[in-house]
Amino acid sequence: MDTVWSGTWVADRLGVSLQEGGDPAAPRLDTLLGLALRRNPKRAHLLVSRVLGKHVPQSPEAVYAAGYGLGERVRALLGDEAAAAAVVLGYAETATGLGHCVADGLALAPYLHSTRRPVPGVEPAGGFEEAHSHATSHLLLPEDPELLAGGGPLVLVDDEFSTGNTVLNTIADLHARHPRGHYVVVALVDMRSPADRDRLTAFAEGLGARIDLVALARGTVSLPEGVLAKGQALVEEYETRAAAGDADDPAAVAGSGAGAASGSRSTAESGAGFGSAAGPAAGSVAAVERVALGWPGGLPDGGRHGFAPADRDRLEAALPALAGRVAAALGPEPGRVLVLGNEELMYAPLRLARALEESGAAREVRFSTTTRSPVLAVDDPGYAIRTRLVFPAHDDPADGPGDRYAYNVAGAGFDAVVAVVDGAGDTAALHAPDGLLARLAPHTGRVLLAVVPSYEPAPAPVPAPVSVPATVPVLDRQEPIMSEPLRGPAFSSYAPEDVGWLLQDFSDVELEAPTEEREEAIQAGGAHYAESLPVEYQPSPAYQELYQSALTASAARIARAVGTVTETVLAERTPSPVLVSLARAGTPVGVLMRRWARARHGLDLPHYAVSIVRGRGIDTNALRWLAAHHDPADIVFVDGWTGKGAITRELAAALTAFEGFDPEIVVLADPGSCVTTYGTREDFLIPSACLNSTVSGLVSRTVLRSDLVGPADFHGAKFYRELAGADVSVGFVDTVAAHFDEVAEAVDAEVKELLAADRAPTWEGWAAVERISEEYGIHDVNLVKPGVGETTRVLLRRVPWKILAQRGAGADLDHVRLLAEQRGVPVEEVDGLPYTCVGLIHPRFTRGATGADGKAVASK
Incomplete structure (x- = not known):
């Protein structure tokens, strides 16, 4: 039993304290929570759950009991009849396992958790984001699209209820689509302020629905004046010491290197150790042993696509055999064992750990999971995050790029670690020299790997034909339509040799909607952004003057970036590239790259524009056309710039079903550090971003709508011929190309440096x-x-x-x-x-x- 509260270190330095909610029957907050620090300008302190099984290894029985008991309380609140009609929704990544356990306590409730991982072919049923967007935000991907459509109670589960913003936003989203009369919010701890409690009450009244809250304990966090600045300074101090390797200050180097809250891997690998059990000798490396679980075929690995009561019954029946295989792999007297789940994959490894614990096969079993959240580590008994291991994301597609973390594992004296991942996480990155398995090896006697097959939802049924507006000719959808590209001047204001558009012409279809109406429909989940078009913005004279001055000022800078990215492609990718720009932001860049190659090397590169839609992928018929006319190895996808890297990841996911294509986009500017081939990583004004169609060949953004695009069709777009008087597309390209000669020498020097440099994306x-x-x-x-x-x-x-x-x-x-x-x-x-x-x-x-x-x- 701990003799020092794991929040003491932060409390002593910042004056943070936990105030009990006054329920004598509830567990004390200091038995449920510890404190840690993170770099965050809004809140430096972090409440660290001691019973969640995320950051702090815990007895799997204690983790399961906490969630299951909350589920029993919800069932008592609802009554058996209403509980039988309830659906449980958990939040990724932290509460995916907790939500499962709550659903178990409810006995008959189906379960779904939000996910940050996109799944090609699965249509999101809403979420807490722009509809149908890419990975990393919360998506709802039920296999059964009607799972959330019922009128029974909806039970929302998160690990803590601090302000209530996330839950209120979720309820508002879902209530707009599927109104119901009762919501129950479940959390391990309710730490809302009185003002936040009043806000929930007012929100429920405005919604016309009942909202109950069930938690193990309630209270508040007391924050003295100036705590944010003091916390930021403290994090900065310890990050600096950790980076310098200050061995004279054990708290600073933090066992596993303290580690910067921003994710520096270089300072977070060693393990100074805490706990009484002996670990392996320093510098030893354990071999990785794979465990064949024998996971039942067709059984979901979790609630990403829904987990029905029948699935729960199948898992219960299979658990003894599953745990038995893990126990057999561990062998007799394995000592202290950690079962380590992987981000959203919490429930399956938790149940395995609990079954292993119940079997008595190991002296002690603990459970925790890896996470995407960076937290400062300080090796002190009064601090909740004592060590951390850092490794790259390894699931495919990753639920957000960058580093991942395993806390309180290094130095904890585990004799064996059983790492449990799903099939999408069993990738080369997992087994790489800097991957999770390699990071675990020096800190335990043995590393075992158990892989749960990633569940693949059944394909969605093909929708019934939808009536087509009279302005669109009805085509025979039975035969593949592999038409030739559209070209100017019939479609776009570019010269026909500059670009071929692998699109349908929707110029005669009324697709525009007012911006406010589109935004409302998109965020409410009732429409996808690619199903309509915004009304084309026509710039004011003052804005046009700004565009012209911006172009004059930046043309040489853009020309240099064009030259750099083109020369890098020719040197590294292929000497005969086929440029495929992502319409429409990538198209002016593709035109410029083509002109550079012609001007500097006499190459006449093919250039096409194709549609890619966030959440729905690239136009697969366009890919098939490209593969039929060119070697996929020569295809180079081109875009204008990276922001978060959404389209970068969307393309990579879309190309998994096609052989031979290189999925990495090349871009003019990569301020997000998402790709390896770019013209610059500076975030500067590219004038083509200032305008819409009038700088992109008078072509709209692309459209994907079921009543217009059949299974064998290209996606579509409009050609705004009527805006010819305002068109600056060719002028933009000509102005930039005029600077090619003057920047050629600088481009040669820059490319030479880039080819020798480490350009790996940092995200x-x-x-x-x-x-x-x-x-x-x-x-x-x-x-x-x-x-x-x-x-x-x-x-x-x-x-x-x-x-x-x-x-x-x-x-x-x-x-x-x-x-x-x-x-x-x-x-x-x-x-x-x-x-x-x-x-x-x-x-x-x-x-x-x-x-x-x-x-x-x-x-x-």
Whole structure:
């Protein structure tokens, strides 16, 4: 039993304290929570659960009992009849296992948890984000699309209830689609302030629904004045010491290297140790042994796509045999064993650990899981995160790039660690020299790997034919339509040799909708952004002047980036590339790359434009056309810039079903550090981002709608011939190309340096976006649009909430400031922004809300 509370270290230094809620029957908060620190401008302290099985290894029986007991309390609250009609929804990643356990306590409730991992072919049924977007935000991917459509109680499960923002946003989203009269919120601890409690009451009254809350314990966190600044300074101090390897200060080096909260791997690998059991000799490496679980065929690995009571029954029946295989692999007297789950995969490894614990096959069994959350580690008994191991994400597709962490494993004296991953996580990255298994090996006598097959949902039924508007010719959908590319001047204002569009022409179809209506429909989950088009923004004279001055100022800079990315492609990828730009932001870049190759090398490169849609993937018929006409090994996908890297990951996921294509995009600018082939990693103004179709060949963004696009069709787009008088597409390309000769020498020198440099993506932009999402209470990375290009798109096409600008940013933001002023959007200057600017879309847009100037704004 611990003699020192694992929050003492933080409490002593920051004055943070936990105030009990006054229920004498509830567990004390200090038995449920410890404290740690993280780098976060809004809240430096972190409540660390001691019974969740995430950051702190715990008895699997204790972890399971906490969740199961909460489920029993919910069942008593609802009554048997209502409980039988309930659905349980857990939050990724932290509460996926907890939600499962609550559903077990309810006995007959089906379970679904949100996920950050995209699954090709599975249509999201909503979520807490822009509808149908890519991975890493919360997606709801039930195999049964009607799972959330019933009118029975919805039970929402999270590990803690601190402000209530996430839960309230979820209820608002789901209630708009499937209204019901009763919601139950379940958490291990309820730490809301009185104001937050009042807000929930008012929210329920406005919704016209009952909202109950069930928790093991209630209380509040007391924060003295100045705690945020003191916490930030403390994190900075210990990160600096850890990076310097300050061996004179054991608390600073933190056993496993303290580790920077920002995710520096170099300082977080050793394990100084705590706990009484002996571990392996320093520097020893354990071999990895694979355990064949014999997982029942067709049994889901968890609740990502739904977990029915029948699935629970199958798992219960299989658990003795599953645990028996793990015990046999461990052999007699395995000592202290840790069963280590993997991010969202918490329930299956928890049940394995509990069955192993019940069997008595090991002297002691503990359970925890890896996580994507970076936390400062300090090797002190009064601190909740004593050591950490750092390793790269290894699931495919990853539920967000970057580093992952295993806390309180190094130095804890485990004789064996059983790492449990699903099939998508059993990748080369898992087994790499810096992967999870290699990181575990020096800190335990044995490492065993058990793989649970990733569940693949049944294909969705083909929808019935939908009537087609009279303006669209009805085509025979039975035969593949492998038409030739559309080319200018019949489609687009580019010369026919500049680009061929693998698209359908929807110019005569009415697809535009007012921006506010589109935003409302998209965020409510009732529409996908690719099913309609925003009304084309026509710039004011002042804005056109800004565009022209921006082009004049940056043309040489763009020309240099074009040359750099093109020469890198020719040197590394293929000497005869086929450029395939992602319509439409990538198309001007593809045209410029083609012109560079022709001007500098006499190459006449083919160039096509194809459609890719976040959440729905690339146009597969366009891929088939490309494979039929070119060697897939020569295909080079081109885009304008990276923000978070959403399309980078979308393309990689989409190409898994096609052989021979290189999935990595090449881009003009890579401020998010998401790709290895780029022209620059600076976040600067690319003037083609300032406008819409009038700088992209007069072509709209692409459209994918079931009544217009059949199974054998290309996606579609419109050609705005009527805007020819405002078109600057060819002028943009000509202006940049005119600087090719003057930048050629600089390009040669830069490419030489790049070819010798380490250009591996760091995905640092993604980490910044996640931080901003939490700091500003958005809780959805898809509503955070980083970089000059993405911010411009927000102002042109969406309903923005506010713009964050890097303090002191200059002319690159003139057009952003002008657009923001015209739309009544505040621009907030901030320090430490890795991008020049970031556009924020409020997660709960309500049409009709207006600002003082009468313009529509976002509101809750």
